[in-house]
Amino acid sequence: xxxxDSICFSAIGYIETLFDDKEWIPRQGRYxxxxxGVAVVNPEYKQGLESxxxxxxxxxxxxxxxxxxxxxLQPPPKxxxxxxxxxxxxxxxxxxIGMTVVKIDKIEKNKIYFTGADMISGTPLIDIKPYVxxxxxxxxxxxxxxxx
Numbered sequence: 001x002x003x004x005d006s007i008c009f010s011a012i013g014y015i016e017t018l019f020d021d022k023e024w025i026p027r028q029g030r031y032x033x034x035x036x037g038v039a040v041v042n043p044e045y046k047q048g049l050e051s052x053x054x055x056x057x058x059x060x061x062x063x064x065x066x067x068x069x070x071x072x073l074q075p076p077p078k079x080x081x082x083x084x085x086x087x088x089x090x091x092x093x094x095x096x097i098g099m100t101v102v103k104i105d106k107i108e109k110n111k112i113y114f115t116g117a118d119m120i121s122g123t124p125l126i127d128i129k130p131y132v133x134x135x136x137x138x139x140x141x142x143x144x145x146x147x148x
Contacts, residue, residue, distance in 0.1 A: 011124035012048075013041040013110070015062060017117040022066070022091075025118050037102070037117030039125055046110040048128075053107045057131035060114075063124040064096035083145060098123075101131050 017037040019025045039060055041049060052058060070092045073082040085093055102116035112128070 009063075009126055011042075011063070011126065012045045012128075013039060013125040015039050015060065015117070015119050015121070015123045015125055017119060017121045017123075019117065019120050022120060025120065028118065033115060035115065035117040036105075037114050037119070039102075039112040039114065039128065041110045041112070041125070041128075043110055049107055049110065049112070052112070052128065052130060053104065055104060055130040055132075057101055057103055058112070058114075059127075059129040059131055059136075060100050060102055060119075060125065061127040061129070062098045062100075062119055063126055064091040064093065064098050065124055066120060067091045067093070067096055070094050070096075079145075087144060097126065101136075 015037055016039075017035070070085060070090075072085050074085055074088060074090050074092060075082045076088045076090065091098060098119065100116060100118055102112075102114035105113040105115055107113070
């Protein structure tokens with residue numbers, strides 16, 4: 001029987017960036033063309049990269065391993081009012097899972113070179129998914145409380 005309260009993941013690799021401290025990370029890496037990174041996939045998962053290069057963008061899912069605490073209510077960077085953690089993109093989350101859309105620059109062997117880094121170097125990589133324009137983009141989705 002599966003214990004639904006305890007889920008374990010193993011990293012499939014790690015992410016290399018120029019950022020060794022959270023203070024220098026861009027808020028949204030995809031808007032910073034100098035925010036380069038490399039997703040290094042462990043050799044046993046290299047075959048899973050087959051055909052990923054046919055996409056221009058992908059989602060990187062990673063673990064905020066440096067973030068040890070969380071709060072259910074937090075003020076985001078550009079608002080004084082606290083919001084629920086599930087309505088903001090803070091790294092201080094109950095499970096510390098991050099996700100970022102990055103532009104694939106090239107894939108060589110077990111490495112994805114990308115633009116749009118917004119994570120600390122050495123961050124554990126949990127998963128990679130292709131960004132599919134007609135699935136991942138929802139016209140008229142809105143911006144929630146940020147539209148107010």
